[in-house]
Amino acid sequence: MNSVLESAITDCHPASVPDYLPVAQLRDMQLKRMQAVVARAWQQVKLFRSRMDERGLEPAHIRSLEDVAKLPFTVKNDLRDTYPSGLFASPMKDVVRLHASSGTTGKPIVVAYTKEDVDVWTSVVVRCLAGCGLHRGDIIQIAYGYGLFTGGLGAHYGAEALGAAVIPASGGNADRQIMLMKDFGVTAMCCTPTYFLHLIDRAAELGVDLRELPLRAGVFGAEPWTDSMRKRVESASNIEAFDIYGLTEIIGPGVGCECRQHRGLHIFEDHFYPEIIDPETGDSVPDGTEGELVLTTLSKQAMPMIRYRTRDITRILPGTCDCGRTMRRIARIGRRSDDMLIIRGVNVFPSQVEAALLEIEGTLPHYQIILTRAQGLDQMEVQVEVTPQMFNDKIGALQGLQAKIQSALDHVLGIRVKVALVEAFSIQRSEGKAKRVIDRRTV
Amino acid sequence: MKIHQLSLFVENKPGHTAAPARLLANEGIDIRALSLADTEQFGIVRMIVSDWQRAAEILKSRGYVANTTEVLAVEVPDRPGGMADVLVALDGSGMNIEYMYAFPYPRGDQAILIFRFNDPDAAISRLQTAGINVLAGHELMER
Numbered sequence: 001m002n003s004v005l006e007s008a009i010t011d012c013h014p015a016s017v018p019d020y021l022p023v024a025q026l027r028d029m030q031l032k033r034m035q036a037v038v039a040r041a042w043q044q045v046k047l048f049r050s051r052m053d054e055r056g057l058e059p060a061h062i063r064s065l066e067d068v069a070k071l072p073f074t075v076k077n078d079l080r081d082t083y084p085s086g087l088f089a090s091p092m093k094d095v096v097r098l099h100a101s102s103g104t105t106g107k108p109i110v111v112a113y114t115k116e117d118v119d120v121w122t123s124v125v126v127r128c129l130a131g132c133g134l135h136r137g138d139i140i141q142i143a144y145g146y147g148l149f150t151g152g153l154g155a156h157y158g159a160e161a162l163g164a165a166v167i168p169a170s171g172g173n174a175d176r177q178i179m180l181m182k183d184f185g186v187t188a189m190c191c192t193p194t195y196f197l198h199l200i201d202r203a204a205e206l207g208v209d210l211r212e213l214p215l216r217a218g219v220f221g222a223e224p225w226t227d228s229m230r231k232r233v234e235s236a237s238n239i240e241a242f243d244i245y246g247l248t249e250i251i252g253p254g255v256g257c258e259c260r261q262h263r264g265l266h267i268f269e270d271h272f273y274p275e276i277i278d279p280e281t282g283d284s285v286p287d288g289t290e291g292e293l294v295l296t297t298l299s300k301q302a303m304p305m306i307r308y309r310t311r312d313i314t315r316i317l318p319g320t321c322d323c324g325r326t327m328r329r330i331a332r333i334g335r336r337s338d339d340m341l342i343i344r345g346v347n348v349f350p351s352q353v354e355a356a357l358l359e360i361e362g363t364l365p366h367y368q369i370i371l372t373r374a375q376g377l378d379q380m381e382v383q384v385e386v387t388p389q390m391f392n393d394k395i396g397a398l399q400g401l402q403a404k405i406q407s408a409l410d411h412v413l414g415i416r417v418k419v420a421l422v423e424a425f426s427i428q429r430s431e432g433k434a435k436r437v438i439d440r441r442t443v
Numbered sequence: 444m445k446i447h448q449l450s451l452f453v454e455n456k457p458g459h460t461a462a463p464a465r466l467l468a469n470e471g472i473d474i475r476a477l478s479l480a481d482t483e484q485f486g487i488v489r490m491i492v493s494d495w496q497r498a499a500e501i502l503k504s505r506g507y508v509a510n511t512t513e514v515l516a517v518e519v520p521d522r523p524g525g526m527a528d529v530l531v532a533l534d535g536s537g538m539n540i541e542y543m544y545a546f547p548y549p550r551g552d553q554a555i556l557i558f559r560f561n562d563p564d565a566a567i568s569r570l571q572t573a574g575i576n577v578l579a580g581h582e583l584m585e586r
Contacts (some may be wrong), residue, residue: 175504205503215497378537386452386485391508393450393487394541419483423454425506 013130033298044089112302125158128257136163141193150252211238228358264329455544532573
């Protein structure tokens, strides 16, 4: 059997049909949907209308997919500035759900969904999970927070529509999570990768060997993670780890996901149109070139997003995937354009700190970067949580570990940083996502 | 002969040692001996408690990173030279003391030395050969 046919039989669901659309047909569908969504936003959303007017543009000017580049961008602040409902394109009577982004200060970013939007969202999550090889008969535990955060409910609706048995554990209470995983023979976990690392730690303490459970897949998202983290997670738990991508502003989890080839994340292009731009100039760059991911929602009703700047840095992978899906793929997102820290003139990304920590035996990437300024000079402190695996009751051993982390960071970052060992769980987490950077530098 | 000692990682900040101590006190766990090894930034609380298994479980359930280590408790006369005699007995044995701490009995004329050796079994036989009393866990708790 050829591999495409094999994958279509094993990691599909009836909802996965669009995954395999012939490219010409897909482009045609994208254009029609693009024209419709631009018209809808133009008619219903004042901010978008005024930006189109400034450019002398009307929906009729969109005659090909290339014309997308003429459209104005939408940025995160547009959602804040129009709080609560300035970007809604549907009246409240048609809205069935609201969600809001987590972990930001001040006004939240609120998004709305019609019934049709929730159905689209559910269908893309089904396609993600099916692509991870999950199906009816699987027992899926969802440890993303349920509530305003999109993670919990988004994954939940998809997993249920897939036909799996769903355990809506929500975030927190690791002991209970492990008990449920063990007692119900959970086969897949949906959570943030750092939360899963924490479950690995705690299971070891409780004497539960995750490798001996029926657990075989992890669908991890809501924060960037690295390939070294994937290796660590897979070897400690004997699962296949998948990267799922999404953001509240676009729909939530399910914008894209890895398939079993693990060569990038397929974007569900029939609903989300991807472009890569140069973050400095805003110009489009060709497939294969790294830049900022920009997404347009092609079918959203309640809150269409036109050319939303995600701040996520990636590239569109050229060529086709061995799984047979025609949906284009993006490379794993390792960093965000607004993640970059400039410390004493040197560019530093939090993902580099994670990679350095994972190089050291026994350490986990539970860390936080604290930036301060002393005598006009930037100071960077990396706080690392001491896990049971790292702990040793000899001072010398802990100091040795501290020195090892220090030298790994100096080596990777090229600047001198201070390393501090801190107590487990002392780093604040929101929705299971650790806040990575605290910038206390004042100008 | 070997005694279970509980070790706990704490940050060197006000209140960070008090919180776990209070937690154990509330659960009725008696701390028989305690030593604090500290650096500028963090410390290790080492303690001998009345019920080490339960104490470890309580601390872990509250998110503390704690482990248990086997140490030796040696009884010596509480007088000048009491400790020196023990150390002399170990001299030349090639045995390495990882760390030690001492505490006196509330009554009586004896003191207790707690040792962590790289090879506790070899240390036990060496000490016993020298006529030094190595206490069992229950003996330590009964006194």
